[in-house]
Amino acid sequence: MAESTMKAPKRRIGPVRWARENLFSSWHNTILTLLVGYLIVTSVGPLLNWVLLDANFQGSDASDCTGAGACWLFINQRLNFFIYGFYPEELQWRVDIMFGLLALSFAPQFIERFPGRKWLGLFGLTGLPIVGYFLVPGGVFGLEEVQSSKWGGLMLTLILAYIGIIASLPIGTLLALGRRSEMPIIRGLCVVFIEVWRAVPLITVLFMASVMLPLFLPEGMNFEKLARALIGITLWQSAYMAEVIRGGLQAIPRGQYEAASALGLGYWKKMGLIILPQALKLVIPGIVNTFISLFKDTTLVLIIGLFDILGTVQSTVTDPAWQNVAVEGYVFVAFCFWVFCFGISRYSQNLERKLDTGHRT
Amino acid sequence: MGKPMTEQTQTPETQSSPSSDVGKSDIIRVEGMHKWYGDFHVLQDLNLTVRHGERIVICGPSGSGKSTFIRCINRLEEHQQGKIIVDDVELTDDVRQIDSVRREVGMVFQHFNLFPHLTVLENCCLSPIWVRKTPRKEAEATAMEYLERVKIPDQANKFPGQLSGGQQQRVAIARALCMKPKIMLFDEPTSALDPEMIKEVLDVMIELAGSGMTMLCVTHEMGFAKTVADRVIFMDGGEIVEEAPPHDFFTNPQEPRTQKFLKQILQH
Numbered sequence: 208m209a210e211s212t213m214k215a216p217k218r219r220i221g222p223v224r225w226a227r228e229n230l231f232s233s234w235h236n237t238i239l240t241l242l243v244g245y246l247i248v249t250s251v252g253p254l255l256n257w258v259l260l261d262a263n264f265q266g267s268d269a270s271d272c273t274g275a276g277a278c279w280l281f282i283n284q285r286l287n288f289f290i291y292g293f294y295p296e297e298l299q300w301r302v303d304i305m306f307g308l309l310a311l312s313f314a315p316q317f318i319e320r321f322p323g324r325k326w327l328g329l330f331g332l333t334g335l336p337i338v339g340y341f342l343v344p345g346g347v348f349g350l351e352e353v354q355s356s357k358w359g360g361l362m363l364t365l366i367l368a369y370i371g372i373i374a375s376l377p378i379g380t381l382l383a384l385g386r387r388s389e390m391p392i393i394r395g396l397c398v399v400f401i402e403v404w405r406a407v408p409l410i411t412v413l414f415m416a417s418v419m420l421p422l423f424l425p426e427g428m429n430f431e432k433l434a435r436a437l438i439g440i441t442l443w444q445s446a447y448m449a450e451v452i453r454g455g456l457q458a459i460p461r462g463q464y465e466a467a468s469a470l471g472l473g474y475w476k477k478m479g480l481i482i483l484p485q486a487l488k489l490v491i492p493g494i495v496n497t498f499i500s501l502f503k504d505t506t507l508v509l510i511i512g513l514f515d516i517l518g519t520v521q522s523t524v525t526d527p528a529w530q531n532v533a534v535e536g537y538v539f540v541a542f543c544f545w546v547f548c549f550g551i552s553r554y555s556q557n558l559e560r561k562l563d564t565g566h567r568t
Numbered sequence: 569m570g571k572p573m574t575e576q577t578q579t580p581e582t583q584s585s586p587s588s589d590v591g592k593s594d595i596i597r598v599e600g601m602h603k604w605y606g607d608f609h610v611l612q613d614l615n616l617t618v619r620h621g622e623r624i625v626i627c628g629p630s631g632s633g634k635s636t637f638i639r640c641i642n643r644l645e646e647h648q649q650g651k652i653i654v655d656d657v658e659l660t661d662d663v664r665q666i667d668s669v670r671r672e673v674g675m676v677f678q679h680f681n682l683f684p685h686l687t688v689l690e691n692c693c694l695s696p697i698w699v700r701k702t703p704r705k706e707a708e709a710t711a712m713e714y715l716e717r718v719k720i721p722d723q724a725n726k727f728p729g730q731l732s733g734g735q736q737q738r739v740a741i742a743r744a745l746c747m748k749p750k751i752m753l754f755d756e757p758t759s760a761l762d763p764e765m766i767k768e769v770l771d772v773m774i775e776l777a778g779s780g781m782t783m784l785c786v787t788h789e790m791g792f793a794k795t796v797a798d799r800v801i802f803m804d805g806g807e808i809v810e811e812a813p814p815h816d817f818f819t820n821p822q823e824p825r826t827q828k829f830l831k832q833i834l835q836h
Binding site for chain 1: 642644663667670671673674675677679681682683684685694695698699743744747
């Protein structure tokens, strides 16, 4: 590492040599290269035509879609519905504030030197849901009430995913700790909870939450459908999260527990200061994987009659006023999901790099 | 702990310790202690008394239960029968008593067990801040003092993964000392180190012994035992076989098992 020592020789390869080594190294490799090249050339052109060159962006209804390409204008026309569902237009500023706060809390997390980055993130995890709890449904502080049955679109998707994600992480952590507890009753309860919820498909959970739960609850005590779905999703997700985190806990060497104990740290300090920071860091890929899959699974609320982004697009696609826009609609939904999931994934890689402190014990 | 460093080869008799309770009372008392792993009787009827400021080296072949024994003293391992009394507190199932004993007993492990997600300084400050409730500034000052004593103050802001084995072990010693313990336990502190790093760790331990710390060391470093120990304890098969001052222990061992062991390790 000293400055005076020899530098490692640099390997420089020209494009021709690279191609020869990687693309044409043998006869079957050459055939594959040519085949894939042909497929790319023949498919990219038409795709580009459909998406951009021949696509229709201007206009107000289906009759304006005259070009051969995609009919994107229907998304322009119905964008408000896709984002807010049936949320009254004059009250949509309330949702816009939430979108703004969400962006303000998390976008700076990508910029290392942003001032107060940590506090914004902390607000996003704690303050934001509280603000949203009052602002979105209204009915307090002189805000006009908006029934949750009117919520929909991207807004609903984000609410479901966001609450599911930030509630399942702490609950999952407690379940994971409980499953490794030395107290048999606590351990037993956690094992039962995890194994029951994890073995049930989300669709079933949602059905139970929306159809069966009201039958069991006493007369007069009833949550809204959205709240029931949220509780179901959170508990289901917590069981998954618990198992991911348990994997991390098991990977921490026993010496870490012993060193913490020997220093006089009690159970919660030992876990909170020594074990969990290391364990959670270790399972970031698994946690993010679970987050992303939850984000996409929220589309299943469609079957209990909640209109998330996929639901709103689908109802438009089947609208007789708009014909033959199904492909455009689904591409749009896929793109929206991809943007959010890719964002989550990039952030987690960022986090992993930042938290890497070299060798583990 | 605030005393100036004294000569390393000092014996307890010549030591002018200001601590008034030296010699007055015992700091560790183990009486008729037994421990089982399942059906396996690992520790059998151990009895040991350690006075304030005494340095004790425990040796024996591997599997003799010496590490298990020393880990019982801060209850990293549980004993099933007999009594262990540390600093007038008996170790039982009571978590509060266990924690109060652990606050006064520092431990250094074979594999260092530093916390890899915290810097060296944070490793040292963690327990004083969270357990002793020392203000952060004060804890950091104390930590730097001890890091200086183990001769690595310049590494304070590095992570453990960036240090050599010997440096890590010295940090581990400093971390334990930051709690200002009355007793230090060493569980084979040099066994995982490369030969050239053993000396730097032993030097720190010898210096610590010179300062009047009560020490229990499980180690194979017989040179260290000769220089520092007040008593050497030989364990085999879960029993204390022999207990003697180092001079007698090495020159005139009484038990055949001890003789055999010494012959094996001192052959080279």
